[in-house]
Amino acid sequence: MTHQISAQRLTIDRVEEILARGEKLALSEYAVARIEKCRKYLDDKMASATEPIYGITTGFGSLCNISIDATQLSDLQKNLVMSHACSVGEPMPKEIIKLMMLLKIQSLSYGNSGVQLVTVQRLVDFFNNDIIPYVCQQGSLGASGDLAPLANMSLPLLGLGEVYYKGERRPAGEVLAEMGWEPITLQSKEGLALLNGTQFMSSFGVWSIIQARRLSRLADKIGSLSLDAYDGRIEPFCAPVNIVRHHKGQIKTAENVREILEGSELIKVKKQHVQDPYSFRCMPQVHGAVKDTLAYVSAVLEDEINAPTDNPTVFPDLDMIVSAGNFHGEPIALPMDFLSVAMSELANISERRVYCLIGGKRNLPSFLVAKPGLNSGFMIPQYAAASIVNQSKGLCWPTSCDSIPSSQGQEDHVSMGSNSATKLARIVANTERVLAIELLNAAQALEFRRPLHTSPMLEEWVAKYRQEVPFVDNDMVMYPLIEKSVEFIRNNP
Secondary structure: OEEEEOOOOOOHHHHHHHHHHOOEEEEOHHHHHHHHHHHHHHHHHHHHOOOOOOOOOEOOHHHOOOEOOHHHHHHHHHHHHHHHOOOEEEEOOHHHHHHHHHHHHHHHOOOOOOOOHHHHHHHHHHHHOOOEEOOEEEOOOOOOOOHHHHHHHHHHHHOOOEEEEOOEEEEHHHHHHHHOOOOOOOOOOHHHHHHOOOHHHHHHHHHHHHHHHHHHHHHHHHHHHHHHHOOOOOHHHOHHHHHOOOOHHHHHHHHHHHHHOOOOOHHHOOOOOOOOOHHHHOHHHHHHHHHHHHHHHHHHHHHHHOOOOOOOEEEHHHOEEEOOOOOOOHHHHHHHHHHHHHHHHHHHHHHHHHHHHOEOOOOOOEOOOOOEOOEOOOHHHHHHHHHHHHHHHHHOOOHHHOOOOEHHHOEOOOOOHHHHHHHHHHHHHHHHHHHHHHHHHHHHHHHOOOOOOOOHHHHHHHHHHHOOOOOOOOOOOOHHHHHHHHHHHHHOO
16 A cells, blocks of 8 residues: 655554555655745756855854855755764664654655755655664654754665664665665755754654553543442443533543443442542543643644655745745654643553552452462552652653753754654553553452453453463563563554
8 A cells, every 4th residue: 555645634543654664755746846846946046046045055053144155055065964973872673763754755845945856756765665774762852843853864865874774774875776776965955954854853743642642541441440349439430511611522521431341340339438539530530631731732643744844945836945044853852742741640540540459458458469468469460560650750851841952053943853852752652561561450359359240331442452471470580471461552552
């Protein structure tokens, strides 16, 4: 299956499909025409221009007042890519690098960047042949775009840097030769078009949203199982009490829980208690707030990935080349910090439900084993969840609050959105682990409610889970069970 890069809006759902199905990319006739029209306009403009044009006939950043001879414009762009390739630290996950390439292709396809068609097509070829540039996670300030990581992504176009190909990390020049491809000779503006932009930030942001949506759905499902196993009350999830507060996420969460627990024997048992702890009773409010946050951040990120974000921006139809600031990451840095807080809270309330389940209350044994004392049971999985939650809370400090001037003061306010993006991805992964630990505990607690059953939907899901993760009678090595639980919710949402 092939995805056409065109004027049609690229949604996050569509991005997920492209990656999950391993779809190929192709430039539409519309995209090809726009790219070629813009490049021709830029070439014609340079032939007649009498004034310097930033980044095209001048240096970069604080070197913007230094004009470059026409014979050196290609070298200027190559030097830009080489000198800016300074991403460091932990390597990016390959699937996120591939997503970054997709988003860069999308951004360049609008015909506002002045790149050659051959340059965009080579990125498409890389994507389609699973030739993944080697890029690390640190080095971007999130303004002037994601310069360092995008430079590392772009090096292989020139036959430089490294790529992952067929399971190996190799010099890019070798792989290009193997494919029979000549390195790209960059023309004016092209290096800047490749390096400016928010595709590093956006790729982590979009990836995190895809995972967060899945985890939000799972949190309702796992939380419902915990509620039933804890002998919880269904009344806080009734429609009237949630509708009266108006919040869409709250209303949806309550509806989800009612549907998930439909037909449960346990939820109908007469309760001896009047109220449940907040971690159960307030699931609509907390899970719902996460849903509302996700909806807002998704809308912002979708706007971002459907825009050219390099600089200067070229408008052939208006006869304009504008040096401005569309590379600045603030519009997505703030929402990604917001989503970090939301996902940390989803893990936080999940851990609190785990703590309730192992507390020896409501006729559940201490630490969810029949012989506590001799057995520690599920004592330490809760420790692990608490440790993970603590780390996520520490990561919630908004990096978008900070700015460190660069480029001799020319770039005097930056977004730090790249760090907002990478820490969001870490928090999302942490939340997945905490929810997996909650499932481990909830499924264990359910067995102490037999012969009564939870809902048919949850019984079927737990039966599938039990094929991977056993009931624990006596102490056993627990970390493989946690790993299997993580793998289960990843593959069985």
